[in-house]
Amino acid sequence: MVAEKKDAVTASKGDSNRKSVKIEECPTYSHSSGSSVNEMVNQNGGDSEDSVSPRAAGCRTRRRTMSGGRAEHHLLTTKTGKKIYTKGRPPWYDKKGKSLKHPFVIGVCGGSASGKTTVAEKIVERLGIPWVTILSMDSFYKVLTPEEIKEAHESKYNFDEPKAFDFDLLYEILKRLREGKSVDVPVYDFNTHSRDPNSKMMYGADVLIFEGILAFHDERIKNLMDMKVFVDTDGDLRLARRIVRDVTDRGRDIDGIMEQYFTFVKLQPAFDKYIAPCMDYADLIVPRGGENDVAIDMIVQNVMAQLVERGYDRNQNNRDRHDLVRDDLPDCLPENLFILKETPQVKGLVTFVRDRDTSRDNHIFYSDRLMRILIEECMNHMPYKDVEIEMAGGRKTLGKRKDAMICGLPIMRAGECMETALRSIVKDCVIGKILIQTNETTFDPELHYIRLPPHITRYKVIIMDATVTTGSAAMMAIRVLLDHDVKEEDIFVASLLMGQQGAHALAYAFPKVKLITTAMDHQMTENCYLIPGMGNFGDRYYGTGIDQDLDEPFDV
Numbered sequence: 001m002v003a004e005k006k007d008a009v010t011a012s013k014g015d016s017n018r019k020s021v022k023i024e025e026c027p028t029y030s031h032s033s034g035s036s037v038n039e040m041v042n043q044n045g046g047d048s049e050d051s052v053s054p055r056a057a058g059c060r061t062r063r064r065t066m067s068g069g070r071a072e073h074h075l076l077t078t079k080t081g082k083k084i085y086t087k088g089r090p091p092w093y094d095k096k097g098k099s100l101k102h103p104f105v106i107g108v109c110g111g112s113a114s115g116k117t118t119v120a121e122k123i124v125e126r127l128g129i130p131w132v133t134i135l136s137m138d139s140f141y142k143v144l145t146p147e148e149i150k151e152a153h154e155s156k157y158n159f160d161e162p163k164a165f166d167f168d169l170l171y172e173i174l175k176r177l178r179e180g181k182s183v184d185v186p187v188y189d190f191n192t193h194s195r196d197p198n199s200k201m202m203y204g205a206d207v208l209i210f211e212g213i214l215a216f217h218d219e220r221i222k223n224l225m226d227m228k229v230f231v232d233t234d235g236d237l238r239l240a241r242r243i244v245r246d247v248t249d250r251g252r253d254i255d256g257i258m259e260q261y262f263t264f265v266k267l268q269p270a271f272d273k274y275i276a277p278c279m280d281y282a283d284l285i286v287p288r289g290g291e292n293d294v295a296i297d298m299i300v301q302n303v304m305a306q307l308v309e310r311g312y313d314r315n316q317n318n319r320d321r322h323d324l325v326r327d328d329l330p331d332c333l334p335e336n337l338f339i340l341k342e343t344p345q346v347k348g349l350v351t352f353v354r355d356r357d358t359s360r361d362n363h364i365f366y367s368d369r370l371m372r373i374l375i376e377e378c379m380n381h382m383p384y385k386d387v388e389i390e391m392a393g394g395r396k397t398l399g400k401r402k403d404a405m406i407c408g409l410p411i412m413r414a415g416e417c418m419e420t421a422l423r424s425i426v427k428d429c430v431i432g433k434i435l436i437q438t439n440e441t442t443f444d445p446e447l448h449y450i451r452l453p454p455h456i457t458r459y460k461v462i463i464m465d466a467t468v469t470t471g472s473a474a475m476m477a478i479r480v481l482l483d484h485d486v487k488e489e490d491i492f493v494a495s496l497l498m499g500q501q502g503a504h505a506l507a508y509a510f511p512k513v514k515l516i517t518t519a520m521d522h523q524m525t526e527n528c529y530l531i532p533g534m535g536n537f538g539d540r541y542y543g544t545g546i547d548q549d550l551d552e553p554f555d556v
């Protein structure tokens with residue numbers, strides 16, 4: 001559980017190859033104080049039990065999850081059973097689909113190995129509120145040239161001055177996170193001094209903690225912070241911790257660490273010149289770092305007080321917050337809702353799909369037909385351009401060609417049934433994936449997984465789901481696409497069946513999104529089942545329903 005927690009809360013710390021090493025294997029170094037590294041570390045924070053564990057010696061395991069443009073939900077559970085999401089899109093938007101608030105940003109600055117990450121992790125743990133993320137400045141080390149990498153391997157490259165960081169990228173990313181938008185954060189590898197080819201997708205949160213040695217250096221970045229904390233730990237202790245950490249986690253040797261420390265880290269160019277002066281900007285100074293429980297409690301109390309002042313309510317019933325059902329439904333249908341013309345053919349296909357006596361093979365056969373008609377209707381809403389073609393006899397005539405790249409985005413699992421229909425109609429389409437589930441305790445729609453093609457803003461995106469009932473999942477999917485800068489007018493929602501309430505909620509929130517369906521139900525049960533509905537479409541289509549007739553295999 002602890003290892004799980006470390007993974008999650010340090011997901012943005014960019015050392016991908018850290019390994020756990022037993023304390024006995026950690027080399028020691030005697031400095032002027034005469035203490036070995038292990039002695040110094042243990043005197044200052046490790047307790048007797050921990051002192052034989054990797055954690056106390058600073059050999060913590062921090063595995064990295066490389067997501068390469070994927071975003072999974074990242075959940076950790078605190079000792080008190082609280083759930084904290086360190087990734088994924090927070091479910092904040094109002095009935096109009098607008099993001100509700102920006103994250104509370106805490107900046108944590110301090111010398112190398114002062115305990116910034118440890119303080120940040122403790123804040124996350126003690127806050128115990130659902131959506132908190134940590135962004136590390138390490139992710140923004142510049143990409144080095146081959147010559148610079150050689151210098152770095154010889155401990156001759158200065159990583160402790162401002163020009164080592166890409167502050168412009170950092171500013172853009174922090175700004176977007178503060179707006180609740182998605183970002184791709186580089187993943188840094190201290191062993192190779194380079195960025196991993198995979199980046200890591202992140203969204204905003206209730207609280208965002210940004211930590212780094214020069215966290216307060218750039219005025220623009222400083223201005224994005226709601227609270228600034230400086231971690232002030234004795235230089236000898238920092239060196240001791242750094243040696244242990246760099247040997248075990250960052251693939252370094254003692255000579256190199258010492259050379260780098262005294263050339264760049266401790267003396268004029270870095271700590272004294274750039275980092276120590278940042279104390280003047282701090283709202284709070286935390287002596288000794290992560291072991292200072294009193295200071296961490298004060299920070300947590302202050303953050304909670306400020307969140308409450310902004311309207312944060314940890315006891316809020318999220319069902320109320322996400323209740324998309326409108327009690328003031330207009331008589332007319334929204335302009336951006338398109339229901340297939342109820343021809344006898346369409347009605348006949350819908351009848352087969354609704355009928356509980358339809359066998360599974362017929363259910364698949366007729367719903368596939370209906371889905372193709374639905375996708376063909378979607379194509380009527382795509383842009384087409386004029387083209388001139390030459391006909392068989394050599395005469396020329398004007399025609400049309402599709403003028404858009406199409407990305408299908410099925411909401412797992414029922415939406416995936418529509419993939420075949422899309423592929424059979426748009427042969428050059430790409431298919432993303434999104435998994436959204438409702439949290440059974442909070443009723444929040446939660447983004448568990450998303451995979452989008454690169455350059456998603458170049459596509460018309462068709463969100464596909466078998467049914468839209470309250471519209472909650474579709475709204476989350478639309479919100480996520482908007483966070484990825486897809487324009488509202490480039491988004492389509494295709495569904496076999498829509499509930500009137502859900503369709504109105506979506507249409508009201510996103511008037512430029514086109515909603516396309518084959519039929520509409522006007523009633524819903526208290527538990528949000530459509531009446532008459534289609535049963536559990538995914539279960540019927542995939543054969544996973546409990547009343548599935550096992551005696552009638554249809555593939556013989």
Ligand SMILES: Nc1ncnc2c1ncn2[C@@H]1O[C@H](COP(=O)(O)OP(=O)(O)O)[C@@H](O)[C@H]1O
Nearest residue numbers: 045046058112113114115116117118241245291
């Ligand atoms: N109070 C403490 N006692 C023992 N080791 C600590 C303590 N605080 C931090 N460390 C160790 O020191 C190293 C640096 O801490 P970290 O929080 O990563 O600092 P920073 O983020 O400032 O570089 C890590 O290996 C960590 O495990």
Ligand SMILES: Nc1ccn([C@@H]2O[C@H](COP(=O)(O)O)[C@@H](O)[C@H]2O)c(=O)n1
Nearest residue numbers: 111112113141159160190193212213265
């Ligand atoms: N390739 C690199 C990049 C940075 N460093 C050192 O890391 C320190 C910052 O990280 P902290 O977790 O200690 O805040 C900084 O002092 C750099 O010297 C490095 O060694 N190699």
